[in-house]
Amino acid sequence: MRIHTGEKPFQCSVCSKDFICNSDLSKHMRVHTGEKPYKCSVCQKDLSYKSGLTKHMRIHTGEKRYQCSECQKDFAQKSYLMEHMRTHTGDKPYQCSECQKDFSCKSALTKHIRLHTGVRPYQCSVCQKDFAQNSHLIEHMRIHTGEKPYQCSVCQKDFYCNSDLTKHMRIHTGEKPYQCSVCQRDFSQKSFLTRHMKVHTGEKPFQCLECLKEFAEKSQVVEHMRVHTEEKPYECSLCLKAFSHRSVLAKHIRTHTGEKPYQCSECLKEFACKSNAMNHMRIHTGEKPYKCSVCLKDFSYKSVLKKTHENSYKRESRSVLRA
Numbered sequence: 456m457r458i459h460t461g462e463k464p465f466q467c468s469v470c471s472k473d474f475i476c477n478s479d480l481s482k483h484m485r486v487h488t489g490e491k492p493y494k495c496s497v498c499q500k501d502l503s504y505k506s507g508l509t510k511h512m513r514i515h516t517g518e519k520r521y522q523c524s525e526c527q528k529d530f531a532q533k534s535y536l537m538e539h540m541r542t543h544t545g546d547k548p549y550q551c552s553e554c555q556k557d558f559s560c561k562s563a564l565t566k567h568i569r570l571h572t573g574v575r576p577y578q579c580s581v582c583q584k585d586f587a588q589n590s591h592l593i594e595h596m597r598i599h600t601g602e603k604p605y606q607c608s609v610c611q612k613d614f615y616c617n618s619d620l621t622k623h624m625r626i627h628t629g630e631k632p633y634q635c636s637v638c639q640r641d642f643s644q645k646s647f648l649t650r651h652m653k654v655h656t657g658e659k660p661f662q663c664l665e666c667l668k669e670f671a672e673k674s675q676v677v678e679h680m681r682v683h684t685e686e687k688p689y690e691c692s693l694c695l696k697a698f699s700h701r702s703v704l705a706k707h708i709r710t711h712t713g714e715k716p717y718q719c720s721e722c723l724k725e726f727a728c729k730s731n732a733m734n735h736m737r738i739h740t741g742e743k744p745y746k747c748s749v750c751l752k753d754f755s756y757k758s759v760l761k762k763t764h765e766n767s768y769k770r771e772s773r774s775v776l777r778a
Contacts (some may be wrong), residue, residue, distance in 0.1 A: 458475065465477050467480060467483055470487070482503075482504060495511055497512075510531070514531070521536040523536060523543075549561050551571070566587065566588055569588075579599075594616040605617050607627075625643040625644075637652075653672075661675065681700075689703070693711045706728050721736070746760075
């Protein structure tokens with residue numbers, strides 16, 4: 456009758472929450488006492504409620520009694536099915552009070568809230584680094600253990616996390632899902648698109664402290680600083696010549712191996728570096744991207760414009776001065 460009357464005569468002495476029957480109060484008290492009287496016979500995990508043990512046992516038995524009527528996917532718990540159904544209905548009943556973003560499940564909202572609060576409740580026991588999500592901590596721990604459970608089915612390269620494997624697979628598939636809204640150029644990774652967008656915006660937030668030159672990427676500043684420090688950390692293992700950039704070392708190595716990985720699609724001529732292949736293509740396309748600022752004549756190569764054509768003006772100027 457208390458269901459109909461609304462009477463709740465049993466009150467928690469800790470938080471003053473009211474209950475209809477004494478058994479509900481007894482179960483609730485375990486929240487405060489931490490008592491967990493139900494033990495899993497398989498993994499010895501302790502649980503506060505018999506219903507919790509019943510749900511937990513499905514992990515071991517693999518039982519999934521709840522099925523989605525839309526896609527027939529099976530679930531171990533009714534709550535999981537209810538959350539899943541929102542992928543079909545588009546229902547997002549949980550909203551962030553800070554930015555009003557909506558979420559389909561409460562756990563996703565809880566994780567999102569940490570972006571605003573800065574709370575990072577998960578800590579690495581090795582280096583004490585904090586994380587907002589447990590999954591991020593699990594991935595991080597593999598740096599210490601060396602575990603790489605995700606393997607590429609094409610080249611057998613191993614990865615710490617599934618997201619890195621997904622990105623890597625695009626090397627093999629050629630997939631480029633991120634497109635620039637300005638020039639429609641496609642990229643295989645979101646970070647590459649973000650970096651590329653600075654070409655259009657002209658944003659250069661990183662500055663050299665020595666000469667104040669500005670750069671779009673932090674890595675570019677690091678490389679540029681070697682101009683000032685004269686540091687050359689990349690050494691050729693064959694002739695011991697040192698280089699300031701890894702890319703320059705890679706090109707140099709080809710002088711030893713004779714490798715020419717870039718080929719002209721028109722005449723099949725091969726080149727050791729990409730820039731030489733691009734310059735060569737102008738023979739076929741007739742492209743002349745370099746223009747003289749004096750006579751407006753176009754040139755295929757920058758070197759011809761600078762060394763030959765512009766120098767002719769300098770020689771003429773000297774002749775005039777001598778005359």
